[in-house]
Amino acid sequence: MIIAVDGPAASGKGTIAKALGGHYDLPVLDTGLLYRAVGLSVLKAGGDPDHESDARAACDFDDAILGDSALRSEAVGSLASRVSVHQSVRDALVRRQRDFATQPGGAILDGRDIGTVIAPDANAKIFVTASVHVRAERRYKDALAHGGHPDMDSLIADIQARDTRDMSRDHAPLKVADGADLLDTSDLTIDAAVQRAIALVDAQLEGRSSGMTR
Secondary structure, eight states, X not given: OEEEEEOOTTXXXXXXXXXXXXXXXXXXEETHHHHHHHHHHHHHTTXXXXXXXXXXXXXXXXXXXXXXXXXXXXXXXXXXXXXXXXXXXXXXXXXHHHHHHTXXXXXXXXXXXXIIIIOTTOSEXXXXXXXXXXXXXXXXXXXXXXXXXXXXXXXXXXXXXXXXXXXXXXXXXXXXXXXXXXXXXXXXXXXXHHHHHHHHHHHHHHHHHHHHHO
16 A cells, blocks of 8 residues: 655645554655755765756765754755756656555655655545645744744745745646645644544545445
8 A cells, every 4th residue: 555645845744644654554755855865965065956967966875864863954955855856866766765665565655746756556645735824834833942043034935935946847846646635734733634634545545445346
């Protein structure tokens, strides 16, 4: 069983994917970490994330970097969005993601092109979203909790810029996949969002099962 969870930054897709993993007892991959790892590797190498050759060279990163706490920073998140526009980078990371998705027993992947590119035949697909203001507030609270001093206007501008890059890139743009259910978490608590996600997945799985029996 493969479950695809897509959506923009700070929509809640990562939290929902982890909760779904616990509910269905499936391993979870935050595919955004792979792009963050590429972005951080470019930074450490002194390269330019907007230069495709630099970004592609950084795709051969050591998996140990996936445990680096710096990957969760806003700065590295922006780098990830910049390197993800390069087709060669996306091609290099596709195999990692598909290998994870097709492991025995299944998996859950969250990202921006799971239901459209990585696993278009996923058993269930959810597109998680929320308003820009709500997503900026979440980033603001998270930054405060980690001792930061965020500026709301800057956070809003960054999210809008990342949305524009992700939705307008030529390769695998962020969009709702065919057959995906839309889940807007703007006015939902975490628990309510998770329960809604489980209900959507269950309905899709039941629909597929019914279709097979017919």
